[in-house]
Amino acid sequence: MSSNSSRRREITVADVAKAAQVSKAQAARALGNYGAVSEEVRGRVLAAAEELSYRPNELARSMNTGKSNTIGVVVGDIENPHFGLATRGITDTAKKSGYNVILINTDEEVSAEIEAVRVLLDKRVDGLIVAPASSIETEHLQHVHESGRPLVLLDRKAEGLDVETIAVSMAEISFESTRYLLQAGHRRIAFISTLKTETPYRTGMVLDSSQISERLEGMQRAFTESGLSFSEDQVRLNAGDADSIRTITRGLLLAPEPATAIVASDGLIALSVVEAIQELGLSIPDDISFLMYDDFSWTRLTSPPLTVIAQPVYEMGVAAAGALIRQIEGRKPAANGAGFSARLIRRGSVAMPRTARV
Amino acid sequence: MSSNSSRRREITVADVAKAAQVSKAQAARALGNYGAVSEEVRGRVLAAAEELSYRPNELARSMNTGKSNTIGVVVGDIENPHFGLATRGITDTAKKSGYNVILINTDEEVSAEIEAVRVLLDKRVDGLIVAPASSIETEHLQHVHESGRPLVLLDRKAEGLDVETIAVSMAEISFESTRYLLQAGHRRIAFISTLKTETPYRTGMVLDSSQISERLEGMQRAFTESGLSFSEDQVRLNAGDADSIRTITRGLLLAPEPATAIVASDGLIALSVVEAIQELGLSIPDDISFLMYDDFSWTRLTSPPLTVIAQPVYEMGVAAAGALIRQIEGRKPAANGAGFSARLIRRGSVAMPRTARV
DNA sequence: GCTAGGATTGAGACCGGACTCACAAGGGGT
DNA sequence: ACCCCTTGTGAGTCCGGTCTCAATCCTAGC
Numbered sequence: 001m002s003s004n005s006s007r008r009r010e011i012t013v014a015d016v017a018k019a020a021q022v023s024k025a026q027a028a029r030a031l032g033n034y035g036a037v038s039e040e041v042r043g044r045v046l047a048a049a050e051e052l053s054y055r056p057n058e059l060a061r062s063m064n065t066g067k068s069n070t071i072g073v074v075v076g077d078i079e080n081p082h083f084g085l086a087t088r089g090i091t092d093t094a095k096k097s098g099y100n101v102i103l104i105n106t107d108e109e110v111s112a113e114i115e116a117v118r119v120l121l122d123k124r125v126d127g128l129i130v131a132p133a134s135s136i137e138t139e140h141l142q143h144v145h146e147s148g149r150p151l152v153l154l155d156r157k158a159e160g161l162d163v164e165t166i167a168v169s170m171a172e173i174s175f176e177s178t179r180y181l182l183q184a185g186h187r188r189i190a191f192i193s194t195l196k197t198e199t200p201y202r203t204g205m206v207l208d209s210s211q212i213s214e215r216l217e218g219m220q221r222a223f224t225e226s227g228l229s230f231s232e233d234q235v236r237l238n239a240g241d242a243d244s245i246r247t248i249t250r251g252l253l254l255a256p257e258p259a260t261a262i263v264a265s266d267g268l269i270a271l272s273v274v275e276a277i278q279e280l281g282l283s284i285p286d287d288i289s290f291l292m293y294d295d296f297s298w299t300r301l302t303s304p305p306l307t308v309i310a311q312p313v314y315e316m317g318v319a320a321a322g323a324l325i326r327q328i329e330g331r332k333p334a335a336n337g338a339g340f341s342a343r344l345i346r347r348g349s350v351a352m353p354r355t356a357r358v
Numbered sequence: 359m360s361s362n363s364s365r366r367r368e369i370t371v372a373d374v375a376k377a378a379q380v381s382k383a384q385a386a387r388a389l390g391n392y393g394a395v396s397e398e399v400r401g402r403v404l405a406a407a408e409e410l411s412y413r414p415n416e417l418a419r420s421m422n423t424g425k426s427n428t429i430g431v432v433v434g435d436i437e438n439p440h441f442g443l444a445t446r447g448i449t450d451t452a453k454k455s456g457y458n459v460i461l462i463n464t465d466e467e468v469s470a471e472i473e474a475v476r477v478l479l480d481k482r483v484d485g486l487i488v489a490p491a492s493s494i495e496t497e498h499l500q501h502v503h504e505s506g507r508p509l510v511l512l513d514r515k516a517e518g519l520d521v522e523t524i525a526v527s528m529a530e531i532s533f534e535s536t537r538y539l540l541q542a543g544h545r546r547i548a549f550i551s552t553l554k555t556e557t558p559y560r561t562g563m564v565l566d567s568s569q570i571s572e573r574l575e576g577m578q579r580a581f582t583e584s585g586l587s588f589s590e591d592q593v594r595l596n597a598g599d600a601d602s603i604r605t606i607t608r609g610l611l612l613a614p615e616p617a618t619a620i621v622a623s624d625g626l627i628a629l630s631v632v633e634a635i636q637e638l639g640l641s642i643p644d645d646i647s648f649l650m651y652d653d654f655s656w657t658r659l660t661s662p663p664l665t666v667i668a669q670p671v672y673e674m675g676v677a678a679a680g681a682l683i684r685q686i687e688g689r690k691p692a693a694n695g696a697g698f699s700a701r702l703i704r705r706g707s708v709a710m711p712r713t714a715r716v
Numbered sequence: 717g718c719t720a721g722g723a724t725t726g727a728g729a730c731c732g733g734a735c736t737c738a739c740a741a742g743g744g745g746t
Numbered sequence: 747a748c749c750c751c752t753t754g755t756g757a758g759t760c761c762g763g764t765c766t767c768a769a770t771c772c773t774a775g776c
Contacts, residue, residue, distance in 0.1 A: 012733080063762070298659070372763095417761090
C-alpha cells in the first residue's frame with residue numbers, strides 16, 4: 001500500500017538518465033561500467049538507479065552483446081540421481097563463472113532431445129551440454145556443432161561427432177569387473193539395461209548407446225580372455241520400467257540354468273532387481289551375486305552392502321561445464337584431463353556361485 | 359566443408375524477407391502467424407525460411423512481447439532426490455505448457471537465494487517457484503510478490519507472505535507419526551534436522567523453517583495429548599554434513615538415557631543416521647526404532663525396510679508449476695486443491711523399545 | 717461503373733540496452 | 747598562443763523481433 005505497487009512498466013536506463021539529468025548514453029555507461037564517466041555523473045546516476053531500484057534487463061543486454069550467460073543442459077532424467085549429481089556439478093561450476101542453467105529433460109527420447117536442442121538454440125544459450133539419448137541419431141547435435149555453437153557431450157559419445165565428450169571409459173571398467181566376477185567363478189553373468197532395441201541382443205549388434213556398447217565389449221573381452229564364450233542371452237535390454245525389470249529378473253533366476261550374477265546398468269534398475277531378488281526369497285550373495293553401476297549412498301545400507309562401479313559423476317558435471325565455458329570464452333581446451341575412470345568398489349554383494357562352491 | 363559452416367551472423371526475418379521478396383513486416387507476419395498474410399506470400403516466406411533454415415531469436419521476441427516463456431526455479435539442492443523429483447514434476451508440467459525452466463541451487467543459503475531471485479528477475483522470467491531457504495528472511499520474496507511477478511512457494515511457507523504455497527501440512531503427519539511411536543512405547547524420540555540455528559533447540563524458539571516448526575509442533579502436541587512431556591534435548595539441529603550427523607547419532611545412542619527412536623528429517627540425514635547405527639553395531643528396530651521423511655525407493659531395500667513418511671513430491675512439483683502458470687496466464691487460482699498431505703508408511707523399522715519389552 | 721469496406725502490404729516506431737561517432741573541454745608540451 | 751591528446755558527453759544506430767498506421771488492392775453491393 002505504502003508505495004503504489006505493481007506499476008506495469010519497469011524502470012529503464014532512460015528513466016534513470018532522466019532522474020539523474022544526464023543523457024541515456026551516460027547513464028548506460030555509468031550503470032554498465034564501461035566507457036568514460038566522470039565521478040560526479042557516476043554518482044548521480046548510481047544514486048538515481050538506487051532510488052528507482054533500477055535493474056537491467058538481461059534480455060536486452062543479451063540481445064546486443066550476443067551473450068546470454070546461459071547454458072543449456074539436456075539430460076535424460078533429472079529424477080535419476082546420477083543426473084541429479086551431474087547437474088549439481090554443472091550448476092555449481094556455471095554459477096562460479098556467472099552462467100545460469102536452463103535444464104531440459106528428454107526422458108531419453110531422441111525426438112524430445114531434438115526439440116530441446118532447438119528450443120535452447122532459439123533462446124540463444126551460449127552453449128550446450130547434452131547427454132545424448134542416442135549415440136547414433138545425432139544429426140541435430142551435428143548441426144549445433146557445425147553452427148559453431150559450443151557443445152559438450154556428457155556420459156555418452158556420439159557416433160562420428162568430433163565434439164568434446166566427458167565420459168568414463170566404460171569398456172575398461174566393465175572388463176575389469178567382469179573379470180572379477182569370472183574369477184569368483186561366475187559363468188552366467190547377466191547384464192540388464194534400459195536401452196531400447198527392436199530385437200533381443202546379438203553380438204555385433206549396433207547399439208544406440210556408446211555406454212552400453214562399451215560395457216558389453218568389456219564383458220566380451222573378459223570372457224574371451226578367459227577362454228570362455230559370452231552368451232548373448234544373458235544380456236537383457238529394454239528394461240524400461242519396474243515391471244519389466246521384475247519380469248526380466250525372474251526370467252533370469254528361474255531359468256533352467258539361472259544366472260549366477262546380475263549386473264545392473266544403473267541405479268534405477270538396481271532398485272527393482274534387488275527387490276525382485278528379495279521377492280523370490282533369494283539372498284545376495286549366497287544365491288545370486290549382484291553388481292551395479294553408480295555408487296549411491298544407499299548401496300552401503302543394504303545387507304549386504306552392494307558392490308558397485310563408482311563413477312565420478314559430480315566431477316564429470318564440473319568438467320563438462322568447465323569445458324563448455326572454456327569453449328564459450330574461446331580459451332584453449334585445457335589439458336584434456338586424461339579422461340575419467342570408474343572404480344570397482346568391492347563390498348558384499350559378490351561371492352562364489354553355489355555351483356562352484358559345492 | 360560442403361557448406362561454408364559457421365557463418366557468424368544468424369539468419370533473421372530481414373534475410374527471409376529479402377529472399378522471399380516481401381517486406382520485413384510481411385515476412386514477420388507469415389513466420390509469427392499473426393496479422394493478415396495472403397496464401398501466396400505465406401508460401402514464399404515459409405519456403406524461404408525453410409531454405410535458409412531460419413530460426414526465430416527468442417530473446418528478441420521476448421523483448422517486445424514481455425514474455426520469456428521461462429520460469430525460474432530456486433531450490434536448496436537438486437542433488438537431494440526430494441528436489442530432484444519435485445523438479446521433475448515442475449519441468450514436466452512446464453514443458454506441457456510451453457515453458458522452460460532455469461534452475462538455481464542455493465545450498466540453502468539465504469544470500470544465494472536473494473542473488474538467485476535477482477538474477478532470474480533480471481532475466482525476466484515469467485514467474486518463480488521458490489523453496490525458501492528461510493521462512494523468516496523473506497524480504498526478497500516480498501519484493502517479487504509486490505512487483506507483481508507471479509510467485510509460488512514450494513515445500514515451505516514464508517512468514518507473513520500471502521503467496522500461493524504448495525506444501526504438505528507437516529504438523530498433522532508429524533503428530534500422527536509421533537503418536538504412532540508413543541503408542542509403540544517410545545518416550546525418548548529424537549528428531550534430527552539440518553536446520554541451522556545459533557543455539558540448541560528450546561521450546562518456543564523461532565525457527566527458520568516452517569516445515570521444522572510444524573513438525574516439532576506436531577511432536578509436542580502428540581506428547582501433550584498423551585500427558586507426557588516432550589524433552590527438547592532430543593531435538594538435534596545443525597546436522598549439516600555426514601560427520602555431524604554421525605556425531606549427533608552417536609551422542610543420542612550412547613547417552614546414559616539413550617533415545618529409543620530416531621526421526622530423520624530428510625533422506626540425506628537418514629542415510630548417515632542408519633550408517634552410524636550400523637557402525638555402532640546396533641540393530642533396527644531391535645535396539646533403536648527409526649523413522650524418516652520421504653519415501654525413497656531404497657528405503658524398501660534395507661533390512662528391515664524403513665518406515666517412512668511419504669510426501670507426494672512429484673505431484674507437488676506438478677501443482678507448483680500448474681499454479682504458477684495459471685498465475686502467469688492470469689487465470690483463476692484453481693480449486694485450491696485442498697492441500698497435500700503426507701502418509702505414514704509402516705514398514706519394519708519401528709518396534710517396541712527394549713525397555714518396554716522386558 | 718462506382719464505391720464502401722475488408723484484406724494485404726510496407727514503412728517505420730519500439731522494446732531496453734550497448735556501442736559508434738562527433739564534438740566540447742581541459743591539460744601538457746613547445 | 748597553438749597543437750595534440752585524453753576525458754566526458756549526447757545524439758543516434760543497432761540487435762531482431764512485434765506491432766501500429768496509413769496506403770493500396772480487391773471485390774461485393776447498388
